Amino acid sequence: MKKFFGSKSTKDKKPNGSGTTPPTPPHPLPHQQPASRPVNGQTPPQPAPTSIQFTSLSAAAAAPPSSHQNGTHAAVYGSGYPPVSGAGGYPAVSAPPSSSAYGYNQQQYPGIPPPHGHQQQQQQQQGIPPPPSSSNAMYPPVRPQPNLPVPSPSSNASYQSQPYNPGYMAASPTQQQQQQKPNGSRLTGDPKEDYPIVMAIDFGTTFTGCAFAFRKDPEIQEIITWPKQAYQYPKVPTISLYKLDSPDFLDWGYPARAVMMTPNAKKHLLLSKFKLQLDDQQEHIEPLPLGIKPLDAISDYLGKFHSHVVKEAMKNFGSTYDQSHIQYCLTVPAMWSDRAKHVMRLAAVRAGMIKEEDPAHRLIIVSEPEAAAMYCQSKGDQFNLQKHDRFLICDAGGGTVDLIVFEVVDVNPETGIRSLREVTRGHGASCGSAFLDANMEKLLREKFQKYPLTPMGWGTIMDTFVNQTKPIFPGTDPEMYLQVPNIPNLPDANDLDIGLEDGMLKLMVSELHERVFDPVVKDVLDLIEYQLQQTHCEAIFLVGGFGSSRYLFDRVTAKFATSGRQVRVPPRAELAVVRGAVTYGLHQGSIISRVARRWYGVDSAMDFVPGVDPEEKKTLSRDGTVRCKDRFS
DSSP: OOOOOOOOOOSOOOTTSSSOOOOOOSSOOOOOOOOOOOOTTOOOOOOOSOOOOOOOHHHHHHSOOOTTOOOSSEEEEOSSSOSOOOTTSOOOOOOOOOHHHHTOOTTTSTTSOOOTTSSHHHHHHHTOOOOOOOSOTTSOOOOOOTTOOOOOHHHHHHHHTSOOOTTOOOOOHHHHHHOBOTTSOBOOSOHHHHOOEEEEEEOOSSEEEEEEEETTEEEEEEOOOOTTOSSOOSEEEOEEEEETTSOOEEEEHHHHHHHTTSGGGGGEEEEEOGGGGGOTTOSOOOOOGGGOOHHHHHHHHHHHHHHHHHHHHGGGSOTTOOGGGEEEEEEEOTTOOHHHHHHHHHHHHHTTSSOTTSOGGGEEEEEHHHHHHHHHHHTHHHHTOOTTOEEEEEEEOSSOEEEEEEEEEEEOTTTOOEEEEEOSOOEEESOSHHHHHHHHHHHHHHHTTTSOOOHHHHHHHHHHIIIIIHHHTTOSSSEEEEEOOOBTTBTTOOBGGGTEETTEEEEEHHHHIIIIIHHHHHHHHHHHHHHHTTOOOSEEEEESTGGGOHHHHHHHHHHHOBTTBEEEOOTTGGGHHHHHHHHHHHTTTOEEEOOOSOOEEEEEEEEOOTTTSOGGGEEEOTTSOEEEEEEEO
């Protein structure tokens, strides 16, 4: 088989090939911590007793320390997530979440519970428990167990060795004894024993999917049947139906869409793209109509979705298994904040997926590009992924585009599973295919401003664009045609001024490039370029529904494919995240190290290390020792 990848060097190339500083990322990002280090089996370092002073995120991010710094006298709390944790080790020490760390804005995010320490009284009035302080700030905090005795050092060893997983904190033996399944059997504290079924839910902006596997026979299966669907497909629209005169939730998925294709549509609200309410990077987010809160919208949808997928999945198992035997992997965009992840955990509780008293590891929060990486590594033989090869995951979905570069560390000869190391910090932006649809709707409304269409008419014309025009763009001709439904004020369906003839709207491909496709695709290309300026890689994998677009593939290939770098779309790319999340749940600990998102330590003058410390930081102490000032540890 021809080898796709070239270099086997383990050395990083300079960020942009010239040794210069990488440019500013295309979207605002917290400071990139350059170094990652696995901490397998190591206890987090304990700083010496000292007077500690915290600074705000913005202050720390404004002047980030070098990755090797250490010291003893002033603490700095930095941006992002905690230092890297590896399988077998504790999550690294970090500061507890706070309102300043999240940059929480109650006006911008109405109805979403703020982080710990911010407006707790309002949370209690809403009946929403605030997230507690936790040393695991990388993922949503774990609900504390009150009045539990502190485990002895000997008992500590029994749960320190649990593999590190996002959203997971091992329970102490005392907690394990108190937790029971609904059928009365006691939990052992081992997820593999307690939860023989792994179920992944890819909650997407436009479509949501579910896959599952039985640990003893880990063949991954998708849910492909949905209420009132016209054909089998492993995803269902992420849409909900509400009454217009009151925020009463009525239906979801295909049944919700069917109502909007009837004369009754004017009495209802079809809510879509509500996942984008949790994107902290958007400067302005319009509130949901009817006063619906994002947490309510998400939990309403997930509740119905979860009930359906569990019912379908249980058809594959005997009567001895039920919903209490399921461990969940819920995928989220890499760019989401801890606040957004906490909202998803609350929504999972409200939706009936988990209970508040369940072990934290029953629900694993997995970033979408990490899940996609697990899927791509499972196809490693097909793509000839070998040790030290690096690959970029570009997960382009309906709402968000997320990217991370991974390196293959090793290959398990028995399972074929590749252990991966995160090379760059995952980041992304809201520039998925839903923004193509928004651009198209804006263009069409300009053309039809003299002919108001009914909600049913707009639904029909947008469905035609999404299902027929968008997949084949740009085609081979200079124009494309879009079928238009009957227009009340235009019985003959002709208006040559806007290109409408016999009910067919002519659209120039050049206009679609300029107004619809290229603004969104440019954002995706900028995101990829920013990742590639930080490190080299041998391949780019495009996954997700938008990642399967032929036009996006052609644009990415034209700009980034070289003799040493291939652009590939894996099989069933639209299912890469949900299937990869199941693989993640089955083989936890496969991602052995991550780039630090948040750092936390003390600042001091330490011995100067020639060739490592910058010369401008060199200083001479009173005792004549050459030291480096502003070290960080």
